[in-house]
Amino acid sequence: MNNVKYGISAINWVNEDILEMGDHYTAEQVLSDMSSLGYEGTEFCRKFPRNTDALQSLLGSKNMVLTSQWKSVHFTDPSRREAELQAFREHADFLKAMGCKYVVTCETGNAFEDLSLNSVRIEPLTDEQWGYLVEGLHEAGRYCRDNGMKLVYHYHGETVVESGEEIARLMQSTDPELVHMLYDTGHAYFGGSDPLHIMQTYYDRIAYIHLKDVRQEVLDWKRTQGVRFRDAVRKGVFTVPGDGCIDFAPIFRELKARSYEGWMIIEAEQDPAIADPVHYARKAKEYIEQVSA
Numbered sequence: 001m002n003n004v005k006y007g008i009s010a011i012n013w014v015n016e017d018i019l020e021m022g023d024h025y026t027a028e029q030v031l032s033d034m035s036s037l038g039y040e041g042t043e044f045c046r047k048f049p050r051n052t053d054a055l056q057s058l059l060g061s062k063n064m065v066l067t068s069q070w071k072s073v074h075f076t077d078p079s080r081r082e083a084e085l086q087a088f089r090e091h092a093d094f095l096k097a098m099g100c101k102y103v104v105t106c107e108t109g110n111a112f113e114d115l116s117l118n119s120v121r122i123e124p125l126t127d128e129q130w131g132y133l134v135e136g137l138h139e140a141g142r143y144c145r146d147n148g149m150k151l152v153y154h155y156h157g158e159t160v161v162e163s164g165e166e167i168a169r170l171m172q173s174t175d176p177e178l179v180h181m182l183y184d185t186g187h188a189y190f191g192g193s194d195p196l197h198i199m200q201t202y203y204d205r206i207a208y209i210h211l212k213d214v215r216q217e218v219l220d221w222k223r224t225q226g227v228r229f230r231d232a233v234r235k236g237v238f239t240v241p242g243d244g245c246i247d248f249a250p251i252f253r254e255l256k257a258r259s260y261e262g263w264m265i266i267e268a269e270q271d272p273a274i275a276d277p278v279h280y281a282r283k284a285k286e287y288i289e290q291v292s293a
Helices: 027-036 052-061 078-097 127-146 164-173 185-190 195-205 216-225 229-235 249-257 277-291
Strands: 004-008 041-043 065-068 070-073 102-107 150-154 179-184 206-211 262-266
Touching: 004 277, 027 041, 027 052, 027 277, 041 262, 052 065, 065 102, 070 078, 070 127, 078 102, 078 127, 102 127, 102 206, 127 150, 127 164, 127 179, 150 206, 164 195, 179 185, 179 195, 185 195, 185 206, 195 206, 195 249, 216 229, 249 277, 262 277
Parallel strands: 004 041, 004 262, 041 065, 070 102, 102 150, 150 179, 179 206, 206 262
Antiparallel strands: none
């Protein structure tokens, strides 16, 4: 596949939400591991310096670039709209200064970030809340477009845009010039959708890709036990492509047939004490080289 760049998320080493997972790693070690395996880019990690000059220097020393960074938003709450948009603009400004072209964005109201919730059931958005979300995403997307960037929406497990129906509503309700899709194989499957179908249906909206696999037995356990998203992550619900139940061969055939260009980021939110990040990063690379040939 021509004009495809492969990166790997630092979350394979250092978890952004479960702080004890991988906390011993340094930015230097993470980037050295990635670079030694031939990856070209990564997303921001809590271990990285926030100063743009320092971060550019560190990445450059490893022949790596920053591709994006996650941004949680709470656009569904109109009382927070202005503060949320200001925080989004500041986030986008940082990414622009780093040369990034994409802003990974996810609505996390009533979602997995709220640890006070005892139930895994996320309260679905009302029609009014959907309206607020779309308005906020359009404003944020317009800011990205005006700055030569793209807002890529990340549908995500245990959030208000997780199921196929919710993904469809988001895509149907938003301006394709302002809101693009982050296509995530693992979260599509986690949310009950066929990743190939999601890609085929919304290909024209896809601007950025996350490649992750799912361990079916852990997902079944999660659904049976009714545990939270983080519990499933700790138990290893996600892994790298080729190590789980998703068949990536037809996905890559479709991407190749459509001449996809852009970033593909390997993700696997595993406990590095159990799943060695270098071993799994190498395993993913070898598998992708095989199925994408």
